Amino acid sequence: MAEITVAARTAETVAARLGRRYAAERRFRILGLASILISAGFLVLLLGTVVAKGWTGFLQTQIAVEVSFDAEVIDPDGTRAPDVLDAADYPALVRNGLAARLVPDGDRSARRDLSALVSTMGAEQMRRMVAADPKVIGTRTTLWLTASDKLDMVYKGQAPREVGAAGNVLNDRQLGWLAQLEQAGQIRKAFNLQFFTGGDSRAPEQAGIWGAVVGSFFSLAVTLLISFPLGVATAVYLEEFAAKNRWTDLIEVNINNLAAVPSVVFGLLGLAVFLNVFHLPRSSPVAGGLVLALICLPTIIIAGRAALKAVPPSIRQAAAGLGASPLQIVAHHVLPLAMPGMLTGTILGMARALGETAPLLMIGMVAFIVDIPKSPLDPSAVLPVQIYLWAGSSERAFVEKTSAAIMVLLLFLVAMNMAAIWLRNKFERRW
Amino acid sequence: MNQFIPRGTSKISARGLNVHYGEKQALHDIDLDIPAGEVTALIGPSGCGKSTFLRCINRMNDMVDGAKVTGSLTLDGSDVYDRSLDVVQLRARVGMVFQKPNPFPKSIYDNVAYGPRIHGLARDQAELDEIVMNSLEKAGLLAEVESRLSESGTGLSGGQQQRLCIARAIAVAPEVILMDEPCSALDPIATAKVEELIDELRDNYTIVIVTHSMQQAARVSQRTAFFHLGKLIEVGGTEEIFTNPKEPLTQGYITGRFG
Amino acid sequence: MNQFIPRGTSKISARGLNVHYGEKQALHDIDLDIPAGEVTALIGPSGCGKSTFLRCINRMNDMVDGAKVTGSLTLDGSDVYDRSLDVVQLRARVGMVFQKPNPFPKSIYDNVAYGPRIHGLARDQAELDEIVMNSLEKAGLLAEVESRLSESGTGLSGGQQQRLCIARAIAVAPEVILMDEPCSALDPIATAKVEELIDELRDNYTIVIVTHSMQQAARVSQRTAFFHLGKLIEVGGTEEIFTNPKEPLTQGYITGRFG
Amino acid sequence: RDQIRIVGSSTVYPFSTAVAEAFGKAGKFKTPVVESTGTGGGMRLFCSGVGESFPDITNASRRIEPSEVEFCTKNGVTGITEVVIGYDGIVFMNSKAGPDFTLTREQMYKATAKDVPVGGKLVPNPYKNWSDIDPSLPKEPILVYGPAPNHGTRDAYVELVLDPACAKQPELKDMEKAAKKKACQTVREDGAWVEVSENYTVIQQKITSNPAALGVITFSYLDQNRDKVKAAPVDGVVATYDAIASNKYPVSRPLFFYVKKQHVGMVPGVKEYVTEFTSDKAWGKEGYLADKGLIASPDAIRKEQANNARTLGELKM
Amino acid sequence: MQTVTLAAILLLISTLAFQLGRKRAFAVASDHPGTLHSLPGYYGWWVALWCGLPAFAILALWLVFEPSLIRALVIADLPEALRALPAERIDVIINEVRNAALGHATANPDFAAAAEHYNRLQQTGFASAVAVTVALALAGATFAYRRVHAELRARPRVERTITVFLVASSTVAIFTTVGIVLSLLFEALRFFHMVDFVDFLFGLNWSPQMSTRSDQVGSSGAFGMVPLLTGTMLISAISMVVALPLGLFSAIYMSEYAQPRVRAIAKPALEILAGIPTVVFGFFAVVTVAPAIRAVGGALGLNVAAESALAAGFVMGITLIPLISSLSDDVITAVPQSLREGAFGLGATRSETIVQVVLPAALPGIVGGVLLAVSRAIGETMIVVMAAGLSAKLTANPLEAVTTVTVQIVTLLVGDTEFDSPKTLAAFALGLMLFGITLGLNVIALHIVQKYREKYD
Numbered sequence A: 001m002a003e004i005t006v007a008a009r010t011a012e013t014v015a016a017r018l019g020r021r022y023a024a025e026r027r028f029r030i031l032g033l034a035s036i037l038i039s040a041g042f043l044v045l046l047l048g049t050v051v052a053k054g055w056t057g058f059l060q061t062q063i064a065v066e067v068s069f070d071a072e073v074i075d076p077d078g079t080r081a082p083d084v085l086d087a088a089d090y091p092a093l094v095r096n097g098l099a100a101r102l103v104p105d106g107d108r109s110a111r112r113d114l115s116a117l118v119s120t121m122g123a124e125q126m127r128r129m130v131a132a133d134p135k136v137i138g139t140r141t142t143l144w145l146t147a148s149d150k151l152d153m154v155y156k157g158q159a160p161r162e163v164g165a166a167g168n169v170l171n172d173r174q175l176g177w178l179a180q181l182e183q184a185g186q187i188r189k190a191f192n193l194q195f196f197t198g199g200d201s202r203a204p205e206q207a208g209i210w211g212a213v214v215g216s217f218f219s220l221a222v223t224l225l226i227s228f229p230l231g232v233a234t235a236v237y238l239e240e241f242a243a244k245n246r247w248t249d250l251i252e253v254n255i256n257n258l259a260a261v262p263s264v265v266f267g268l269l270g271l272a273v274f275l276n277v278f279h280l281p282r283s284s285p286v287a288g289g290l291v292l293a294l295i296c297l298p299t300i301i302i303a304g305r306a307a308l309k310a311v312p313p314s315i316r317q318a319a320a321g322l323g324a325s326p327l328q329i330v331a332h333h334v335l336p337l338a339m340p341g342m343l344t345g346t347i348l349g350m351a352r353a354l355g356e357t358a359p360l361l362m363i364g365m366v367a368f369i370v371d372i373p374k375s376p377l378d379p380s381a382v383l384p385v386q387i388y389l390w391a392g393s394s395e396r397a398f399v400e401k402t403s404a405a406i407m408v409l410l411l412f413l414v415a416m417n418m419a420a421i422w423l424r425n426k427f428e429r430r431w
Numbered sequence B, C: 001m002n003q004f005i006p007r008g009t010s011k012i013s014a015r016g017l018n019v020h021y022g023e024k025q026a027l028h029d030i031d032l033d034i035p036a037g038e039v040t041a042l043i044g045p046s047g048c049g050k051s052t053f054l055r056c057i058n059r060m061n062d063m064v065d066g067a068k069v070t071g072s073l074t075l076d077g078s079d080v081y082d083r084s085l086d087v088v089q090l091r092a093r094v095g096m097v098f099q100k101p102n103p104f105p106k107s108i109y110d111n112v113a114y115g116p117r118i119h120g121l122a123r124d125q126a127e128l129d130e131i132v133m134n135s136l137e138k139a140g141l142l143a144e145v146e147s148r149l150s151e152s153g154t155g156l157s158g159g160q161q162q163r164l165c166i167a168r169a170i171a172v173a174p175e176v177i178l179m180d181e182p183c184s185a186l187d188p189i190a191t192a193k194v195e196e197l198i199d200e201l202r203d204n205y206t207i208v209i210v211t212h213s214m215q216q217a218a219r220v221s222q223r224t225a226f227f228h229l230g231k232l233i234e235v236g237g238t239e240e241i242f243t244n245p246k247e248p249l250t251q252g253y254i255t256g257r258f259g
Numbered sequence D: 001r002d003q004i005r006i007v008g009s010s011t012v013y014p015f016s017t018a019v020a021e022a023f024g025k026a027g028k029f030k031t032p033v034v035e036s037t038g039t040g041g042g043m044r045l046f047c048s049g050v051g052e053s054f055p056d057i058t059n060a061s062r063r064i065e066p067s068e069v070e071f072c073t074k075n076g077v078t079g080i081t082e083v084v085i086g087y088d089g090i091v092f093m094n095s096k097a098g099p100d101f102t103l104t105r106e107q108m109y110k111a112t113a114k115d116v117p118v119g120g121k122l123v124p125n126p127y128k129n130w131s132d133i134d135p136s137l138p139k140e141p142i143l144v145y146g147p148a149p150n151h152g153t154r155d156a157y158v159e160l161v162l163d164p165a166c167a168k169q170p171e172l173k174d175m176e177k178a179a180k181k182k183a184c185q186t187v188r189e190d191g192a193w194v195e196v197s198e199n200y201t202v203i204q205q206k207i208t209s210n211p212a213a214l215g216v217i218t219f220s221y222l223d224q225n226r227d228k229v230k231a232a233p234v235d236g237v238v239a240t241y242d243a244i245a246s247n248k249y250p251v252s253r254p255l256f257f258y259v260k261k262q263h264v265g266m267v268p269g270v271k272e273y274v275t276e277f278t279s280d281k282a283w284g285k286e287g288y289l290a291d292k293g294l295i296a297s298p299d300a301i302r303k304e305q306a307n308n309a310r311t312l313g314e315l316k317m
Numbered sequence E: 001m002q003t004v005t006l007a008a009i010l011l012l013i014s015t016l017a018f019q020l021g022r023k024r025a026f027a028v029a030s031d032h033p034g035t036l037h038s039l040p041g042y043y044g045w046w047v048a049l050w051c052g053l054p055a056f057a058i059l060a061l062w063l064v065f066e067p068s069l070i071r072a073l074v075i076a077d078l079p080e081a082l083r084a085l086p087a088e089r090i091d092v093i094i095n096e097v098r099n100a101a102l103g104h105a106t107a108n109p110d111f112a113a114a115a116e117h118y119n120r121l122q123q124t125g126f127a128s129a130v131a132v133t134v135a136l137a138l139a140g141a142t143f144a145y146r147r148v149h150a151e152l153r154a155r156p157r158v159e160r161t162i163t164v165f166l167v168a169s170s171t172v173a174i175f176t177t178v179g180i181v182l183s184l185l186f187e188a189l190r191f192f193h194m195v196d197f198v199d200f201l202f203g204l205n206w207s208p209q210m211s212t213r214s215d216q217v218g219s220s221g222a223f224g225m226v227p228l229l230t231g232t233m234l235i236s237a238i239s240m241v242v243a244l245p246l247g248l249f250s251a252i253y254m255s256e257y258a259q260p261r262v263r264a265i266a267k268p269a270l271e272i273l274a275g276i277p278t279v280v281f282g283f284f285a286v287v288t289v290a291p292a293i294r295a296v297g298g299a300l301g302l303n304v305a306a307e308s309a310l311a312a313g314f315v316m317g318i319t320l321i322p323l324i325s326s327l328s329d330d331v332i333t334a335v336p337q338s339l340r341e342g343a344f345g346l347g348a349t350r351s352e353t354i355v356q357v358v359l360p361a362a363l364p365g366i367v368g369g370v371l372l373a374v375s376r377a378i379g380e381t382m383i384v385v386m387a388a389g390l391s392a393k394l395t396a397n398p399l400e401a402v403t404t405v406t407v408q409i410v411t412l413l414v415g416d417t418e419f420d421s422p423k424t425l426a427a428f429a430l431g432l433m434l435f436g437i438t439l440g441l442n443v444i445a446l447h448i449v450q451k452y453r454e455k456y457d
Ligand SMILES: Nc1ncnc2c1ncn2[C@@H]1O[C@H](COP(=O)(O)OP(=O)(O)OP(=O)(O)O)[C@@H](O)[C@H]1O
Pocket: B021, B022, B024, B025, B026, B044, B045, B046, B047, B048, B049, B050, B051, B052, B053, B064
């Protein structure tokens, strides 16, 4: 009966400590929940920052300017020769148009201040109008011209507007003009088409991501074309054909390690081998795509092998029992069943490749490239590198452009991830 | 159909106990009394709900998503599923030994000391040492492990591991010990040792044991309950159940016609 | 010890067959003749090498890393392990049905049509249709699935799936059908149907079946071979083996003393 | 290759890219690819050879050195045209949020040279805070972001700040020439002087995020970022357009670019690019480069340079 | 463009060959029913392979050698005077000729002629390429077609070809590793010719910006990587301080506590966090985190450098949370349920079970995961390039600016392509060290993780 008393004492002691133990339990649980919330909080903070800083990047300030296509300036000799029309001093016309409204006197510094309000795109717009139809020469018309980045910033409220404020990007005189324009209803915000159709530019209001998007597209196309067949073939070989021996062990160890090699090292490989030995063009999507292909090859192989492993052996046995050859077993049964898994892995690999930056810096993708690439051999930027370049640019307006570009990049990534998740959920089989 | 024993003497007592796992009902309306100081064996074909019943007693089913228990189950007359009852305390009173020996990946000493430590049963190291030694002794393991208390518990043989698990359960000084097929992963010699141990423990603890082996039930238990498809078919003295079952189902099972 | 049947009438014939899995020897020196047009059952306790022997016949062991086969095994007198023999062709002649039904995750039609397709057995669609229908008919499945040939084969019940696998094997018009515990995953009713089917198929095919159930062996087979620990202990007419085994081991096994 | 490749000075980079963009917009040729490598780095690339894989134009913020011409010649780069595009001042600037600096060149020397004379002896630079050099300076740790040796601005800094300040140190007067050069021109390596290579926006970035740090950078960066940074007056002169144009500001120098004549014709558009660069609408007093902070040369010089550029006059050392 | 057309044509011919081969097999089959060795399709493939493989091989060779061939021919045809020029000059001329051939005007009549020649050559060249490859394709197809007969083992042959492709593919991984090692080693060895290996490994000064010409005074050109290593370690350590608790606790909460609903939201959120490119995090560090840390530091009266190790490490830590959490989640769920039940059965609370039973059991796996994360932190580039400092300082103060191995690799190589100065080559030596360190960590980590998995499988 001694045990009974011991048991009774147990109950008592346990009860006495229960409060403290449950408090510890609660604390622990809160720690866990807090960790998740903090992690999620960072995600929200990051996305919030990006969206808050970047959404205005999709808008662009424009000002209405009455310009005259002055024949004296454009084509003094009346030749209408395209060369002459092209080379004319359109910026002066824009300046004159602005000056006519805002500054009666013509002092030099005022005119400089004035031309700092509009983007050079205005002059370009006029040039194109003349080139398209020389008949406009000699007429006057009101055009909505793209504002300069500084005016854009102030008008959007991302730079101070009070006269004399610290960190002013426009001087007092320019701020006065802005008020004038606003009063006259000659300033507005419009959708920033240039951002989606343009290439890089040193002028923030002219900078666009299309060049980088096309560059990314070309790079990823090269990556996909190389890494997908190679990855699938390797996975199939290792999982379905290779005997277990030293050689296949070596390959396996290799793949596992390559998956964890820092991407900047792949950049060094690209520089030393693809550029210096094979003389692929610098800054080109071919070189970039090749490097990225090597980077995501292990991912694809590992995902592919997992997908192949998930196909039950009974399927293979059934096919073998009917007299299918090993390749037929793979081609008719195993691969089709493993394909969704392989595609998921490939999409995730591509998503990673889309965001890779460091190795591309190594192969010269940091150059200033304006033209939209026409082929994978042309120099081009890619989205993440463009983001890096803009993030490092000193103009305040590039912060907004950087954030907007990040939004576009994340959009692509989310789309790719969703596609992968959708694929996984749709085709995932539990055997 | 059931043979009730007087309520006062029963340690554990189920009335109208139903258990659902999601849609599936695993136990139907069980009325069962388990007397103190005896070994009660639960037998029946696979999937009949033996483990489910056992795990109701220390509310291990709480951990299973979607498990729902209705009806009443009392321990010493107080409802186990009462909201005011603390499950930690309950489990300190009701120890459990599992089918597969599951020593913690710690030293043998720490394995046994674990329960007393979390419940604060020992005031000082000496007391803890005493509890550990005592429990190992009772589990008949002390002689075998005395010299290597600081080695890992997972390094022991299967039978030793299971006895270690029993020692671990005893160390908390529970009133009831539940055992779910404690010998099914052991070889015959280890099984014999554990059975012997159960027999010795009977004096101080109420023991409920689930077993697949009718021989084992016959060897170690005083009472036997036969489950079938989630229903309690018959319960009674072990002797009687095995020699003179009342229900034809029981008869069929113990003579090996099904299961 | 073995009862040889005249070589001429045996479809499959093993002489001194040894199989190793890496270090481990799974079959020792097997001499066994399997006559054409009969059902031969292989019985014996778990791990005795029944499946291994069966899988030697259509060289499924080729797919196992480290499996090594020595000795001779002939099908219609020609060596199955001859280098010049094409394993694909061999397997077209020797069909196989597995323990767990394993239909392809394709339509019922495609399941059955797969074999004829890869072997080019049908010249046109009509011919293929005929083969498929015929095979389903022979497998006693046609009535049940006729209206849903384009549905997935994995959607059938277990018994139907197993008969689908048999239809699939038949579709290639093999001479021999190997079955490795074809009913162990099925319920009694489905089992009965499959057994019935086996009985019908016997007229046209040589069937070798591995089974755990002695009742099943007795029901479906004309000859029975008893394996023990990788050795062939006894082979003979089923009737005789079950009523009057020569070897004490066989006796012990069929009376349930071990296994 | 049918696309011009331009390398070289980070100082000229903003101007070069502006011209490249304008040139590309005209639509007749592809937009040149411009990389900012620093004057020295650009020269090395430019002079490494003739052919597809070598750049056509290099920008420079100092004149080409005889040693570089030699290197060019050695590699077969024999025809070079030099164009002076305007002027630039080297400014010492820091964030608007930071303290105000008023500096002399001697103070800059003392702040950034590796070894400085103290008490008649050349010792490793002991100054930690600006106020250690002169109590009138802020009591902030010395942290200067400056260009690496592959930059023309670095050479200009050495030539226009370190050497003159050094020459005034009596302790160094009697030193042997080579040793003196080394003593005067070596900058600190203890972390007070941080070298930035290839890209001035990095300096820009670092000083905006680090208000107490000073950046050695060029006028156009100041001009374009007046909302964020301010420049320290040097020897009492504030860096303004006019002060630099009139040569009052002590640390100013001309900017250049160099054209590989052998590539004219080989790569389409080189000549046209030069023409665009040297047009008044670009480098004129009211041209778009002036908006970017280029200090235009006097009209006469521009005219002469434009002529020389368009006729691809040979470089004369 | 032309080449693409040619490739398309070859592909078309191969397709035809496939059809023909198949037809032929059918014909053979109907002559001798039941004797065909393989399915007709395989005969088709066999013929198509014979048709396509050699043709495409030749096409590939042609693509590789065409430029140099035409170049040689054009040079041979240039006027004597031009031909005598040095090689670089000829290079220029050829480029100009090529541009002229593309339609850019040229002033030099010699070049115009050469351009014409170039165009002609290219046309003939392409014509002959077309002729040769198409002929080869046809020949191959005919050869194979003729040999289609019943006993032809078409399937094994086709399959062997495919298998060869599979095997070849699997060696790419090896070639990649070999490529990495060789390219790093080669350039690093050149570096070690100029800089002493021991100085590099144990030197305390890093000041790589050397003068670019002989008549200039640059920095001393010290290449001691210790400050870089300590900087890397400092930032990695900070990142682990952030990531380890957050990641581990997230994993614990998700695997042990969370309702399925919470899990369904939290898991994808962490996956999104894992999928965000690090360049975005770098931007985040620069515009949000670093200023915030400075502000907090300022408020506390601390002197925080603009590119403090803390900011970079902190943000890097955020990026590592998902990695640690998912690896820990894996190992925690791999701990057998029976251990948890054992603890619960003794009356342990959930947290007691986790802390005292589950975590110790999962420890090796978690350690492996952490090592992987550390290796990732060491190799991470963009965040530190954007948010960490440039000057190599030997300090353990997280509020100071330090630089890392990867930052130096990038700054040394971006924009500069001179491969004869130690400055550039140093990047490769650093790359080699980085490769070595991460490789070592990975091998150990993978080993631990694998061994741990085996324990419970
Ligand atoms: N976690 C669960 N979720 C859903 N159903 C369960 C769960 N655990 C058990 N079951 C079901 O409840 C029924 C009773 O299970 P229980 O484990 O109690 O049977 P048992 O008698 O212990 O069988 P065995 O002898 O095989 O251990 C079975 O049908 C089983 O499938």
